[in-house]
Amino acid sequence: MPPTLRTTDLRREFGSITALDGVDLSLGDGEILGVAGPNGSGKTTLIRCLLGLLRPTAGEATVDGTPTEALAAADRRHIGYMPQARAIYDDLTVRENVAFFASLYGVGDDAVDRALSFVDLADRASARIGELSGGMVRRTSLACALVHDPEILFLDEPTVGLDPKLRASMWDGFRQRRNDGALVVVSTHYLGEVSRCDRVLFLREGRVLALDSPEGFLDRTDTRDLEMAFLALLENAPPARGESSPAGGEESR
Template identity: 40%
Template sequence: MASTIVVQGLHKAYGEVKAVDGVSFEVEAGEFFGILGPNGAGKTTTLEIVEGLRKADAGEVRLLGQAPWPRNAALLPRIGVQQQASSFFERLTAREQIRTFASLYGVGSKKADDMLELVGLADKAEVRAEKLSGGQMQRLSIACALVHDPELVFLDEPTAALDPQARRNLWDLLRAINTQGRTIVLTTHYMDEAEILCDRVAIMDHGRILQSGPPAELVRGLDSATRITIETGAIAVDEARRLFQGAEVDDDGVSLTLVTRTPAPVLASLAERNALRGLSVRGATLEDVFLNLTGREYRA
């Protein structure tokens, strides 16, 4: 099966800043693909080049078998784009917004109204866009990107600034979209989001892809210790340090944490002593992989 997206040797610079520096990747049909990275990593620039919104300095992009640049009108009905910032026509209701977008693709009003139902906005159809909540606006933005039934959907940080409930609801919607056979490319700052939604991810920094693959595979490849947490007092700190000499032991007055690379004997020993109150066991996550690759320094 031919890849839906093929990117080879992509470069884009702004003066001395290399926003994209030799990026290559492929996305298969029906795949949910994530591009992860800190602020300024080059995620959005990469996505805009692939979408045909920006010209690359060098490299090649094939989108559904065609070049997206110069602006390829034949591709527009086949792709849907939801950008970081939602922009809607002033003073139009949600229904008017989606019908306007639909009309640009020759799609009828019924299909537009059905799309509002799909994203859970049927009860907000007569509400003006500027009166919608942040999560509702994101849903409307995605509905506008999907109203013409595209084969490929680009989502640039679709859950940014949403509250946890709105994020979870949007995840359900994105899963449903992907299940219908659409290929989805997502950029996000949220590692839990990528770990749950994406079949594969590419981790970017300084304009380059540092590592890519299925989230679970990347996590398994990280040599990381296991954190075992129990209630303070379940076992004395001095006893824990004596019993588990290869482990780091820390007690903050609420929880006692053991960090070890051999969790099985530690858990067995705690169970023998009936010291499992408040037990929590945490292995490596995609966030650990991300921080290991990109560093922990703060970036505005």
Template identity: 40%
Template structure:
């Protein structure tokens, strides 16, 4: 079943900046799907449209069977979002921040405990947000995104700025979320991460989708052993100079 269906999606900012130039793809139920591509390619724009934060300019966008933007009210209650820049309430503790989100979704106290356990945050539950390390801020962001038991989770560069250990923990967490049947759409610059986690990847370049395949297929296309090498070969082919 298609959890996300995108056909010929365009996004034009301020009537002149074409950030997306007609992209088409879908995401199946239970997949981890990763959007890859250089800075400015259009990854965040795509995530923002799919998670109902901004409107598409043109094209068909369906999420969980509902139309974007017309039925965004129904979509919002069923999805979780870890934005590129999550900001918690700095004077509230980790636990208080999480409780705020759980209450938004009418969850009860047991869910606060449960989620803190899931992301391994119990030790820092009484720490104010501003005093949490980057890794624990990210764990909290993920816990908050899981409030309300989303069927679909969007994560925009979830591991940026994390130390290697925290990144590994987050990989485990994403795997666990997937095991529970949640569909995950993520963006990342870390190709090792994308290779390990993704069922399929979509490569965006200059607002266009230039590849849509499994990591393995992309590696085979360029006869490389890793997704990173295959990706770099693709960028070279496209003349990316960044």
């Protein structure tokens, strides 16, 4: 059965700040969902709620019907996570890092070899993390996230700081996982990248601005690229919290 992800009226507050506000989402079958939006729009908070690392203030997030904060070990075996931070051990080699996460998921050396080949780091497997370029560090982190061949893969800004060639190569990898049946959730603030996703969730200040396919966005905004589509959606959207509309401003004068 393909994995499913759902959020219902998901809300998360940090003190007086509302990071997510009424997010409804339903994902099934193998697909890539891009989570896009400016810094502070709630992308990482959404992923952390879906992983069970943050408890919702209200509403619910579920993986295969189970609330994410109550996921059992058996559920967690099917989930992979690449955080925004490098989140690997600098004093270990590439292979030791990947092998450590492999052992947490109970998979062996074959899986480590496959993951290293997937991220094209087999020839640098014995290098320490401190000796690697930023791109290689990100690829090691990706290998740690998918070494156990997860059905659901969460990638938080996986391509930040990478050159275009490497970004393209990583996206090819994500699509390959999707073609193998995985559900891939990728956050990014590079709007140009989200055209590679099957569907895109645009967030603004914790609210869903729109959810559609890249082609759907271009059609309905009559624009040529997703950056322009996002700007058009922003113009047509109701004002964000604490933001008065230009019309209202005129009236008050």
